[in-house]
Amino acid sequence: MVKYLMRFDDINSRQDWDRFFIIKNLLEKYNIKSILGVVPNCLDEDLYSGKSFDGYYDYLRSCKLYGDTIAQHGYSHVYDSNDKGFFGSCSKSEFAGHKLNEQLNRLEKGKKILEEEGLWDPVFMAPSHSFDMNTIFALSKLKFSTILDGFSILSYKKYDLNFIPQIASKPIPAFIPGLSQLCIHINTISDDDFISLKYFIRRNHHNFISLNNIIPKANFLNFIDQFFTYKFVNLFRKIRNLKNFFYKIFFKSRCFLQRLYYFSKFRKYDIYKWHLKGTFYCRQYKIKALEIIDSLKPDLYVDIGCGLGEILSKVKLEPSRKIGFDIDQGLTEIIKSNFRKNFIFFHKKQDLIKYLKNFSNTNNEIVVISMLNFIHTLSEDDLINFISELYKNIGSYVLLVDNIFVKSFQYKYSHHYYLLNHQGLIKYFPNVDNIRNLYFIQIN
Numbered sequence: 001m002v003k004y005l006m007r008f009d010d011i012n013s014r015q016d017w018d019r020f021f022i023i024k025n026l027l028e029k030y031n032i033k034s035i036l037g038v039v040p041n042c043l044d045e046d047l048y049s050g051k052s053f054d055g056y057y058d059y060l061r062s063c064k065l066y067g068d069t070i071a072q073h074g075y076s077h078v079y080d081s082n083d084k085g086f087f088g089s090c091s092k093s094e095f096a097g098h099k100l101n102e103q104l105n106r107l108e109k110g111k112k113i114l115e116e117e118g119l120w121d122p123v124f125m126a127p128s129h130s131f132d133m134n135t136i137f138a139l140s141k142l143k144f145s146t147i148l149d150g151f152s153i154l155s156y157k158k159y160d161l162n163f164i165p166q167i168a169s170k171p172i173p174a175f176i177p178g179l180s181q182l183c184i185h186i187n188t189i190s191d192d193d194f195i196s197l198k199y200f201i202r203r204n205h206h207n208f209i210s211l212n213n214i215i216p217k218a219n220f221l222n223f224i225d226q227f228f229t230y231k232f233v234n235l236f237r238k239i240r241n242l243k244n245f246f247y248k249i250f251f252k253s254r255c256f257l258q259r260l261y262y263f264s265k266f267r268k269y270d271i272y273k274w275h276l277k278g279t280f281y282c283r284q285y286k287i288k289a290l291e292i293i294d295s296l297k298p299d300l301y302v303d304i305g306c307g308l309g310e311i312l313s314k315v316k317l318e319p320s321r322k323i324g325f326d327i328d329q330g331l332t333e334i335i336k337s338n339f340r341k342n343f344i345f346f347h348k349k350q351d352l353i354k355y356l357k358n359f360s361n362t363n364n365e366i367v368v369i370s371m372l373n374f375i376h377t378l379s380e381d382d383l384i385n386f387i388s389e390l391y392k393n394i395g396s397y398v399l400l401v402d403n404i405f406v407k408s409f410q411y412k413y414s415h416h417y418y419l420l421n422h423q424g425l426i427k428y429f430p431n432v433d434n435i436r437n438l439y440f441i442q443i444n
């Protein structure tokens with residue numbers, strides 16, 4: 001009968017703590033001990049999800065006292081090598097491919113940080129599961145005893161280190177007589193997987209064990225176990241890649257067909273041509289933004305830089321409570337003849353402000369204002385002034401905004417650090433489509 005081991009990756013002070021506590025409290029209700037993969041000096045902003053947790057180290061110390069294991073999850077979690085190492089599935093690594101001295105240096109610095117905080121345990125968890133022989137030499141030198149990785153279902157000993165296998169992030173079937181190390185990335189776990197995980201813990205809490213209860217031994221079955229598990233993992237990864245390939249084809253075709261439709265329908269209008277290119281199904285950030293806006297259940301939604309108003313048209317709200325604004329005057333005609341019934345449109349800023357002023361938020365209604373693909377031509381001062389001008393006229397609101405992180409002439413201003421460190425930051429979605437981040441900020 002399989003035993004489950006609970007592991008959280010990418011622990012850092014800016015992770016999604018709300019979600020983390022929901023799972024952690026549930027685990028503690030059943031007295032389940034977890035492995036917390038802490039990034040000692042997290043410089044990977046892709047692991048951020050919100051504001052920094054003030055009592056971060058105190059909280060981690062309380063977890064250690066409770067019986068959780070602290071695993072050193074790399075050093076800074078910044079990938080600067082393309083080596084997959086022994087177990088990685090993609091070509092990125094903080095360790096594999098680097099010289100022994102470099103790896104030793106990183107691991108030692110990470111260990112020191114955790115030791116100074118009274119948190120270090122001799123357990124290592126590689127970012128992206130990627131490490132090589134030099135990592136193993138360095139870990140041995142630094143007196144690590146355990147690596148949380150490996151393709152097998154039984155734990156084993158090798159190079160004088162304990163290997164605790166990790167083959168799938170989700171639980172393996174209960175009839176398999178081995179170990180299943182669940183691997184949770186709390187910032188990115190989907191809503192469906194989050195619900196399934198809670199359900200799984202409730203149903204299977206008696207089958208969880210703690211890392212301290214695992215004593216890896218040399219076993220004559222180890223070779224067979226590793227051989228067949230490796231074959232299985234490889235096959236699984238091939239199927240997953242194939243599935244992703246078909247998804248990609250599906251998304252690309254959907255985008256192509258929508259573009260074709262927009263071009264045939266709207267090409268005669270005098271509008272900026274990017275409105276016909278960056279359509280809803282061709283822009284991942286628009287799909288994500290719609291998901292966020294609907295989840296907030298707004299009473300009023302304003303889209304600044306709305307283009308053809310694709311997000312506005314799709315948000316679940318009465319048309320009179322959806323307002324679009326765009327500086328492209330050509331849109332007035334197209335919206336009037338095609339989308340008039342979906343939302344109210346302004347192309348002059350003073351008209352928008354006047355309208356919002358009359359609305360004035362007195363009943364504590366939820367107002368969401370998005371500025372997507374809009375702020376990269378505004379200087380920081382102009383952006384701050386615009387945000388406060390809207391606040392003066394409408395009161396508190398939730399701002400959904402993006403920032404493009406690739407450098408180009410077209411994307412003149414980057415507001416990343418202003419937005420990421422904004423005191424009202426509720427949630428940060430890094431790298432939604434390879435060129436931009438989304439920020440979701442309370443403006444008070």
Ligand SMILES: [Zn+2]
Pocket residue numbers: 009010073077126127128
């Ligand atoms: Zn990681």
